Amino acid sequence: MEIKGSRIESLRKDLSRLLGGGKVRTEPEDLLAYSSDATRYYAQGKPEAVVLAESVDDVCKLLRYANQYAVPVTPRGAGSGLSGGSTPIKGGIVLDMKRMNKILEISKGNMTARAESGVVLANFHRAVEKERLFYPPDPQSMDVCTLGGNVACRAGGPRGVKYGTTPNYVLGLEAVLPDGSVMNTGGISVKQANGYNITQILTGSEGTLAVITKVNLRLLTLPPDRKTLIIVCDSAQLAAEMVSRIIYEGVMPSVLEYLEVGAIWLMNTYSPIPVAQDGQVYLLIELDGTAAVIAEDIGMIKSLSEKMGAREVKIIEDKKQADGIWKARKNLSPLILRIFQKSISEDVTVPRDRIPEMVRAVREIGALLGVPTGMSGHAGDGNIHPGVQLYEITPEMEQKAEEAIRLMIEKGIELGGTISGEHGIGLHKSAYIEKELGKAQIELMKRIKYAFDPKGIMNPGKIWTEA
Amino acid sequence: MIGDLEHYRGLVEKCSHCALCEAVCPVYLEDMLETHVARARVDIIYQTLYKKSMPVTPRVREIIDRCLLCTSCTQDCGGAVPVHEIIITARAALYGGRRRNPLRDYFTRTMMAKRGIKGFPAFMLAAAQKLHVAPEGFPHVSLRTFDSLYHGSYPPTGKKRAKVAYFTGCATNTMDVETGVAVMKVLGHNGIEVVIPDKLMCCGIPALGEGDITTAQKMVRNNVAILAEQEVDAIIVDCTSCGMMLRSETAKLLPADDPLLAKAVALSPKVFEVTDYLNTIGLAVEPGPLAESFTYHVPCHRGWTPTLNEAPLQLLASIPGLRYSAMEEPEKCCGAGGAFFMDYSDLSRGIRKRKLDDITGTGVAVLISQCPGCRSDLSAGLGKGWKTAHPVTLLRRAYGL
Ligand SMILES: Cc1cc2nc3c(=O)[nH]c(=O)nc-3n(C[C@H](O)[C@H](O)[C@H](O)COP(=O)(O)OP(=O)(O)OC[C@H]3O[C@@H](n4cnc5c(N)ncnc54)[C@H](O)[C@@H]3O)c2cc1C
Ligand code: SF4
Ligand code: SF4
Secondary structure (H helix, E strand, C coil), X not given: CCCCCCHHHHHHHHHHHHHCHHHEECXXXXXXXXXXXXXHXXXXXXXXXXXXXXXXXXXXXXXXXXXXXXXXXXXXXXXXXCCCCCCCCXXXXXXXXXXXXXXXXXXXXXXXXXXXXCCEHXXXXXXXXXXXXXXXXXXXXXXXXXXXXXXXXXXXCCCHHHHCCHHHHEEEEEEECCCCCEEEEEXXXXXXXXXXXXXHHHCCCCCCCCEEXXXXXXXXXXXXXXXXXXXXXXXXXXXXXXXXXXXXXXXXXXXXXXXEHHHHHHHHHHCCCCCCCCCCEEEEEEEEECHHHHHHHHHHHHHHHHHHCCCEEEEECCHHHHHXXXXXXXXXXXXXXXXXXXXXXXXXXCCHHHHHHHHHHHHHHHHXXXXXXXXXXXXXXXXXXXXXXXXXXXXXXXXXXXXXXXXXXXXXXXXXXXXXXXXXXXXXXXXXXXXXXXXXXXXXXXXXXXXXXXXXXXXXXXXXXXX | CCCXXXXXXXXXXXCCXXXXXXXXXXXXXXXXXXXXXXXXXHHHHHHHHHCCCCCCCHHHHHHHHCXXXXXXXXXXXXCCCCHHHHHHHHHHHHHCCCCCCHHHHHXXXXXXXXXXXXXXXXHHHHHHHHXXXXXXXXXXXXXXXXXXXXXXXXXXXCCCCEEEEECCCHHXXXXXXXXXXXXXXXXXXXXXXXXXXXXXXXXXXXXXXXXXXXXXXXXXXXXXXXXXXXXXXXXXXCCHHHHHHHHHHCHHHCCCCCCCHHHHHHHHHHEEEHHHHHHHHCCCCCCCCCCCXXXXXXXXXXXXXXXXXXXXXXXXXXXXXXXXXXXXXXXXXXXXXXXXXXXXXXXXXXXXXHHHHHHHCCXXXXXXXXXXXXXXXXXXXHCCCCEEECHHHHHHHHHCC
């Protein structure tokens, strides 16, 4: 069936009748607000309606309607994605999930939690930590991004090095299929061997298969203590080598960030960082565990740093100061824009021992093309976020930036890495995925997509480019 | 300059669309609609007033109006996008200083120039409040104003340690005279000479909020000229919004060729909120005990000095027996937003509701805050049994002054 007449007007009328007027917006200003995620440059079209779901029932009704009339639906969390994933490039309906923000259960006995998918990650952290429980995934957008968005993109963060990323904690999901039926995948058992792992197929599905409405997550106990330290290195090579060595020597930091001096300098303008500002690369580290274990780890890091020739190891004793540094780290992407007009943060991830090669390659690519590049990220798991920054946006610079990104991605694949460690594919990487995964896998993905969503209404145009 | 669209073009374009402001915008958190978060507001201003790719519709006005100017987004923005200044500038462009009905505009323009509601209007308002026809949460006016009690110079008791000028805001002048008296007594007791300069006007923040740049400039010019003449170590305010205005916005309101600009810039670092000042120079006299418990609401307009947040707590920690019980989110907005609580009362009440729950959860019955607007609106919400006060009044009592 097709909608006749003006689609925006029809959607407004039909959806308001179906869901109640307060949950539907179609004014041009609202459509603009929902046209892009954190990568505004990928905004290529506006939705024709925005729906603010408040219950599973709302989602079911909406999907049944959209499926019947073949209207595209793009699920949306906070719109903080960095791949253009929640941009509705084919128009249709953007489904804002943030009003579904209740934490339903935190079980100390089972060490699991169940929550609606619109819960903001930082609120979830606070709630479980009150019970002395711990949910490690920590994408740096945690103050706004949603659990649903995290699951849909397989989000990670600095703590990934020790604790893994979102998929390691997803035990089960409630999801609504495009035909409006509700399914509960997985469960709350920490081990499951019950047929195809549909939970993990939805994890990383980027809104292209179903709408995730509830998540069951595994929890750990909260480490009793944590400490922040910074290692100042005079060369990128040394810093990259230290990353592998620290871990090899048996210290597993909960966070191990690789930050170039420019990043430290910017962060210092946001919150004071008490280290020399003329190093080359800084390793920002957090250790967690009991005080005794942390003290032992610090001893090990200090002696290793001395042996390998690092300039300084600074322990941040003041908790407030440490919090300030981590807050500045969270704000690094917007901070970069204080200097540059545009910044594209890449997400290529390489095996840890290939970091030095990647660092060299990224510098060479920048020099070759004459574009500023930078690298700051989660080195502990090989996800050092190489990026391109532009002082001004001109067609020529944009083209160079695109070329630089392409070369970085190809280098990443060549080094045995992946094109995306945590941001997902969305629009940004859709041209490269076949290169990494091969045709056969993409064809299989398309068949899986068809099985979930035969009419192709769910977030169309993402993950792979259409022939 | 605030009000100059071109000046803000580059800053508007700086917004990275990172979405991190979703965590702090009280209006967004209540409406749960992304159109009302700073990221979208800035984009809509960009499309309508700069690129002119979209017309200015009533919905655009609503998006620009439905903002508390709380500055939470500006304070947190890693990209240093001065969102509240952009919104004020957009209001100036849209309304040219006539955002409200003539009576309201008269209020911000004329009455505030005289620093608050005095004389006959004060009498009328007091009558309206007696008859319960004034808006709930509107502060009670005092018929005896602060400036009728104090003017000129007040030498300290004991050894003189410093000399300050006290900029008394409109609220203290006409509604919360008790706070003004406490400031005078506590400063004097601590060896600080206080001057009350004559002919000061409102700091200009209410006019600025309306996008009425001309009126705000008039007030600012008047105040800068007077304050620059004072030979003092510091300029003290008790109201964090007056302080923000004097310290960080005044200079931004003067054009580059204005002869007063240099004076405004020179004044800025001298401006302190009273507890912040006392905490910086230290108390000369130890306060006596107070067997009470209090909680502390940190006003949103706190970003203009880094120490303002903690100052009352550090200062009051010197009072033996006084106990502090923290809210879960002491920095969360109360929703009052100057006159916002009258224009968007449902929304404002919704924001206040969360704050009230947090306050009552502390189990105490005394609330301190350095913003008279927050105090008045929260006090109306809390009802009987609660005392709301400026932190300096606790100090006054501890001194037995
Ligand atoms: C400053 C900043 C720092 C960041 N740091 C990190 C980081 O350290 N690590 C990291 O991994 N990412 C990071 N990100 C990227 C981003 O925040 C994450 O990808 C996050 O998981 C996105 O969540 P969201 O709620 O904003 O989802 P959105 O951006 O709204 O959506 C992302 C994708 O998920 C889909 N989706 C959302 N909700 C649902 C649902 N309920 N059901 C089905 N599909 C859904 C959307 O369709 C879209 O494809 C950062 C972003 C910013 C702006
Ligand atoms: S206003 Fe600041 S915090 Fe908000 S989206 Fe723009 S850059 Fe990010
Ligand atoms: S000033 Fe306050 S209300 Fe206005 S957009 Fe910023 S955070 Fe929201």
